[in-house]
Amino acid sequence: MLTKDFEDMKNSNNEVDLLLLWSWQTPNFSLKEGTVDHRLSIFKKGHSGFEKSCKELSERLDTDQFIWCYTSPTNKGQWPGRVRWELKVPKHHVLAYTCNVAWHWILAHNGNDYTNCLPPERLWHLARSHASPPLKRDEFYKRFNDGWRKKTTEQLWDALFLDKVYGDCTDVLLRHPVETGWVKNDLIRGHHT
Numbered sequence: 001m002l003t004k005d006f007e008d009m010k011n012s013n014n015e016v017d018l019l020l021l022w023s024w025q026t027p028n029f030s031l032k033e034g035t036v037d038h039r040l041s042i043f044k045k046g047h048s049g050f051e052k053s054c055k056e057l058s059e060r061l062d063t064d065q066f067i068w069c070y071t072s073p074t075n076k077g078q079w080p081g082r083v084r085w086e087l088k089v090p091k092h093h094v095l096a097y098t099c100n101v102a103w104h105w106i107l108a109h110n111g112n113d114y115t116n117c118l119p120p121e122r123l124w125h126l127a128r129s130h131a132s133p134p135l136k137r138d139e140f141y142k143r144f145n146d147g148w149r150k151k152t153t154e155q156l157w158d159a160l161f162l163d164k165v166y167g168d169c170t171d172v173l174l175r176h177p178v179e180t181g182w183v184k185n186d187l188i189r190g191h192h193t
Contacts, residue, residue: 017090019071019090020087022087024082026081038054047108048112049109061096063175065177066095066096066174067173067176067178071167073086087174087184089172095173095175097165099162099171100120101120104116105117110153119141119144123169
């Protein structure tokens with residue numbers, strides 16, 4: 001009986017595991033209220049396949065009310081004119097874990113534009129330090145992209161959805177609006193919560 005109680009307690013602790021996440025939004029957009037209009041996304045400007053990809057993603061998620069969050073505060077850099085939101089989210093409230101490399105390839109396939117398909121910088125550093133003989137950057141990019149380029153659109157969608165966070169190449173999708181209690185740092189209002 002004690003073993004079962006211990007397992008139940010361990011499982012309940014896992015249910016409240018929190019993820020620390022970050023999202024960058026325009027100053028007039030709140031994660032805590034309103035609705036998402038993906039046509040206003042910063043990514044729409046740089047990816048001709050964004051509209052089609054976002055529509056397909058919404059269909060697969062069965063909602064278009066979601067926001068993108070990142071698992072590192074620095075892996076996406078600083079976006080001019082954007083406000084950084086810091087969140088602590090119970091893992092069981094994650095809508096989806098996604099591979100950002102697969103997402104960029106989906107955008108590329110849907111827009112027939114492969115200029116934004118760059119491997120994560122961290123992978124290049126790993127390949128450079130562990131490959132024997134050492135790989136040149138162009139050769140690494142070619143090998144990396146050849147594997148992704150050969151995938152069908154359906155294979156890319158299969159690669160998009162993950163079961164957990166796999167480093168800073170994983171993005172997290174949350175339903176919008178988010179719970180007020182998840183906001184750790186509300187930079188729009190300029191105070192810590």
